[in-house]
Amino acid sequence: MNKARHLLDSQDFNMEELERLFGLAEKIQQHPEKYLDVCKGNLLASLFYEPSTRTRFSFEAAMLRLGGEVIGFDDPSGSSVAKGESLGDTLKTVECYADVAVMRHPKEGAAKLASQYLKAMPLINAGDGGHQHPTQTLTDLMTIRSYKKRLDHMVVAVCGDLLFGRTIHSLVKALSRYPEIKFLFVSPKELRMPEYIKDSLSADTYVEMESLEDALTEADVHYMSRVQKERFFSAEEYERLKDFYVLSKDKLRKAKKELIVMHPLPRVMEISTDVDSDPRAVYFQQAKLGMYVRMALIMTLLEKGEIS
Amino acid sequence: MNKARHLLDSQDFNMEELERLFGLAEKIQQHPEKYLDVCKGNLLASLFYEPSTRTRFSFEAAMLRLGGEVIGFDDPSGSSVAKGESLGDTLKTVECYADVAVMRHPKEGAAKLASQYLKAMPLINAGDGGHQHPTQTLTDLMTIRSYKKRLDHMVVAVCGDLLFGRTIHSLVKALSRYPEIKFLFVSPKELRMPEYIKDSLSADTYVEMESLEDALTEADVHYMSRVQKERFFSAEEYERLKDFYVLSKDKLRKAKKELIVMHPLPRVMEISTDVDSDPRAVYFQQAKLGMYVRMALIMTLLEKGEIS
Amino acid sequence: MNKARHLLDSQDFNMEELERLFGLAEKIQQHPEKYLDVCKGNLLASLFYEPSTRTRFSFEAAMLRLGGEVIGFDDPSGSSVAKGESLGDTLKTVECYADVAVMRHPKEGAAKLASQYLKAMPLINAGDGGHQHPTQTLTDLMTIRSYKKRLDHMVVAVCGDLLFGRTIHSLVKALSRYPEIKFLFVSPKELRMPEYIKDSLSADTYVEMESLEDALTEADVHYMSRVQKERFFSAEEYERLKDFYVLSKDKLRKAKKELIVMHPLPRVMEISTDVDSDPRAVYFQQAKLGMYVRMALIMTLLEKGEIS
Known part of the structure; x- marks a missing residue:
């Protein structure tokens, strides 16, 4: 029995593996009709130590659409952890x-820790505190690739809370x-991209604005x-900037015709x-592509062959 | 892609459509064995913003018995709504x-509102506040049709809280x-059928008693x-009437041999x-017929052909 | 329609039936691949009136691995019981x-009571208060049989809280x-095996230590x-004994090479x-064997023939 392969960090796959996955x-x-029985007889454990309906639905739909089945919980209070059991x-x-598990946990590093106890079951990190949420990144890359037919040679603006935004990092x-x-890093100056991210990039590849x-x-x-709101240093600053970072139909007028607008969802006010x-708004299609990329991920970790 | 058809209100189907459904x-x-794979590859989203185990079980069993699969929640606190997302x-x-969703929501009109955002996914209203619960009505009609072989030419007594009873309206x-x-409208005078219901009927088609x-x-x-109890104006009135509206074996003696006794369940005290x-008590069989009518409904909304 | 057979008490099967089950x-x-469709078209209701993720997962995985499907709840607050409905x-x-139900309930005798209302649906007791948890016993016997190739002629030590330990009784x-x-009954003297258990055994078949x-x-x-801890009469007594009843690698040195170490899980401190x-630690394999024995149980109660 080989040691299982996990997805714990968004950098776990190299570029060739990513290309194969996408x-x-x-x-x-x-x-999709060709994949209805690919995971027949396989079970996904869906372990949500903190609730996240959207992510849970995406994984469970992915497994079920492959012909697999799901067991799980989405509430820590009912789990054995409440009885003092270790992760x-x-x-x-x-x-x-x-046969495969997906875990969301409020503590950073929980997925990595948990994976060390496993022999043959692949584990997918569906978010560990503010740390990693690698299938969101796969979803985002898949969406760009799907609309742009490439993942290189383009201008990518990321906008909002760049200081704490795990997804954007x-x-x-x-x-x-x-x-x-x-990259165009668009944020109020209080919420600029952290130095350690900028340090990892060539200075000529990004502009802050x-x-x-x-x-x-x-x-x-x-x-x-x-x-x-609570990320701002003052209420005045928040009032000054809150509309500034709302994307509206009006503001989109100046954008390119081929632009795509993405958002990890849920949105609250930041896109009208x-x-x-x-047609440039692709954030709901992005959620759908997230399901397909999770289907591909589950197949890959379970070492299911492709369907010709 | 055609705009999906929903079931939001118990009047959404005309009589011909109802007959086809039943x-x-x-x-x-x-x-049932002929329908085991009819919805293979289809997913039902079971969205219970307030708990209702019975209704949820009925829908989920219906979808699973058609070979489909289910994702869902039965507790609003874990949903993305908690993060401020719009319905x-x-x-x-x-x-x-x-591919199809069923929604229970505490607010009147929630299902209708939600349906306006959908492109291709049929939505079934499984109760929106005190307003509509159309699959209960389908269940009730199906039960009468199943035992009486008709839906016309009969005397139908409805008994209990006729003032607020959504199901009975x-x-x-x-x-x-x-x-x-x-119709025989049987209730204490404080809880009589509302005028707007009576106004919609010919005066010679009902008797209040x-x-x-x-x-x-x-x-x-x-x-x-x-x-x-809390619907009565006084404790004395409640004490006077509470046994009056309890159906017992003894009271059934005067009833017709072909009577059927129905109840939407759960019952508490009102039927001994x-x-x-x-054999005239058919309320549990009514629950079972509710599952079959929901199977037919899901097939209809997903435009699955009949099995010959 | 025959009256269904249930599993309410660990003594419900005779030795011949147990042997067939194992x-x-x-x-x-x-x-396992031969059993993927055995329960196709069958539904398990998983009724957990108190949470027990481990037991629930084991039953649900068992049903799903047989090709059946699952409906259920794992939280009493959402159930119709909250509306005053009787069990x-x-x-x-x-x-x-x-088609089959598994029930965990905090009250002793709940499963037996519930079974009396059923016509054709087998009910499995997955724990009724501190009373019975028969599939744990089946799991334990299956594990011994699997490793020892017999269920007789051996020395079985049971260690810990023998006074209140339902599983061990x-x-x-x-x-x-x-x-x-x-039997070797290993416990602090405050937590010795109750008299009524010892009375049911020949005096020469057990030693207390x-x-x-x-x-x-x-x-x-x-x-x-x-x-x-709360079972001890004094904090001093607990302090004196707590390490005494922790199984460590060091203590295992004196054990037989063919020993197997079992535990119903979850463990907290009592096994390092x-x-x-x-290789003598088989408690996780025990959990896996519990799934297989539950698969066999579901097949037996649903009267599914064996696969040759």
């Missing part, structure tokens, strides 16, 4: 019942591996995220609903 | 993952479309529901358990 | 939707039906369980994690 996801998207023991027990790190990506509208004129991809009907 | 439900009941956004995301409206139905026993002698169908063994 | 579980373990009515409704009663079992290490030299099977890598 290629498989695309095939599934084109012919290692819980995962070793789950390994008795399931992962996406920037992942995209920086591809050639000729120029405060104006959403300036970024929109130049971007091929615009990735929007929320700016939470009048943007939804614009 | 006919399909009857076929499924007779040969529209939640449903648009669910549409990425699922829907049933009366639905049955009033069929010829020669005579206080005596359960009088109704029982005449009825072909007796639909029982609960009278909640000594009635359960009477 | 034989089937063993076949499933060897060729009998709930179970009679569940019988409308499901059931196991001792079950094993006492097999010839030539010698306080020393875990003494037991380990002699045992073929060592069944470990937790000693809860350094024991996990010892």
Whole structure:
């Protein structure tokens, strides 16, 4: 029995592996009916130590659409952990019942820790505190690739809370591996991209800016995220900036025709609903692509062959 | 992609469509083994913003017995709504993952509102506050049709809280479309059928009465529901009437041999358990017929052809 | 329609039936792929009136690996019971939707009571208060049989809280039906095996002792369980004994090479994690065998024929 392969960090796959994964996801998207029985007889354990309906639905739909089945919980209070059991023991027990597991946990590093107790069951990290959420990054890359037919040579604006935004940090790190990506980091100055991320990039590959509208004129991809009120240093500053970081149909007028607007969802106020009907708004399609990329991921970790 | 058809209100289907639906439900009941794979590859999203184990079980069993699969939640606190997401956004995301959705929501009109955001996914209203619960009405009609082989020419007694009883209002409206139905409205005078319901009926098609026993002698169908203590104007009135509206084996003696006794369940005190063994008591069989009618409904909304 | 057969008490099966059950579980373990469709079209209702993730996962995985499907709840607050419905009515409704049910309930005798309302649906007791948990006993017997190739002629040490330990009481009663079992009852004197259990055994078939290490030299099977702090009469007594009843790699040195160490899980402190890598530690494999024995149980109660 080989040691299982896990997905714990968004950098766990190299670029060739990513390309294979996205290629498989695309095939599934084109012919989902061919994959209805691929995981027949396999069980996914869906372990949500903190609730996340959206992510849970995406994984469970992915497994069920492959013909597999799901056991799980989405509430820590009912789990054996409440009886003082260690995470290692819980995962070793789950390994008795399931073939692959997905885990969301409020503590950073929980998935990595848990994976060390496993023999044969692949574990997918569906978020460990503010640390990693690698399938969101896979979803984001898949979406860009799906609409742009490439992951290089483009201008990518990321906008919102760049200081604390886990999703955006992962996406920037992942995209920086591809050639000729120029980043526009759009945020209030209190919420700028952290130094350690900028240090990992060549200085000529990014520009920091405060104006959403300036970024929109130049971007091929615009990735929007929320700016939470409590992150601002003062209420005045928040009042001054809150509308500044709301994407509206009006602001989109200056954008390229081929732009795509992305968002990890849920959104609250930061994209007006009048943007939804614009063909450049792809955030709901992004959620759907996330399901296909998770189908491809489950197949890959379970070492299911491709369907010709 | 055609705009999906939903079931939001118990009047959404015309009489011909209802007949087709009940006919399909009857076929499924007779040969459930023929329908084991009809919805293979399809996913039902089961969205219970307030808990209702019975209704949830009925829908989930229906989908699973058609070979489909289910994702869902039965507790609002874990949903993305808790993060401030709009109902529209939640449903648009669910549409990425699922092929059909059933929703229970505490707010009146929630299902109708949600349906407006959907492109291709049919939505079934499983109760929106005190407003509509159309699959209960389908279940009730199916039960009468199944035992009486018709939905016209009969005396239907409805008993209990006729003032606030959503289930009974829907049933009366639905049955009033069929010829020669005579209603007996049996309730304490504080809880009489509202004027707007009576106004929609011909005056010669209903009689209001206080005596359960009088109704029982005449009825072909007796639909029982609960009278909640808190609905009475005084404790004395409640004490006077509470036993009056309890159906017992003893009271059933005066009823017709072909009577059927129905109840939407759960019951608390209003039907004695000594009635359960009477062949006229069909309320548990009613729950089972509710599952078959939901199977037919899911097939209809997903435009699955009949099985010959 | 025959009256269904239930599993309510660990003594419900006679020895011949047990042997058939374990034989089937063993076949499933060897060729799980042959059983993928055995329960296709069947539904398990998983009714957990108190949470028990481990037991729930085991049953649900069992049903899903047989090709069946699952509906259920794992939280009493969402169930119809909250609306004042009787357990009998709930179970009679569940019988409308499901083919077999598993129930965990905090009250002693709940499963037996519930079973009396059922016509055709088998009910499995997954724990009723501190009373019975028969599938744990089946799991324990299956594990011994799997490793020892017999259920007789051996020395079985049971260690921990023998006074209140439901699991251990059931196991001792079950094993006492097999010839030539010698029990070692290892506990602090406050937590000795109750008289009524000892009275049911021949005096020459058991020895009571306080020393875990003494037991380990002699045992073929060592069944470990937790000693809860609150069960001790004094804090001093607890402090004196708490390490005494912790199984460590060091203490295992004096044990037989063919010993197996069992535990119902979850464990907290009573087996050091350094024991996990010892080939004699079989408690996680025990959990896996519990899934196979539940698969065999579901097949048996649903009267599914064996697969040749």
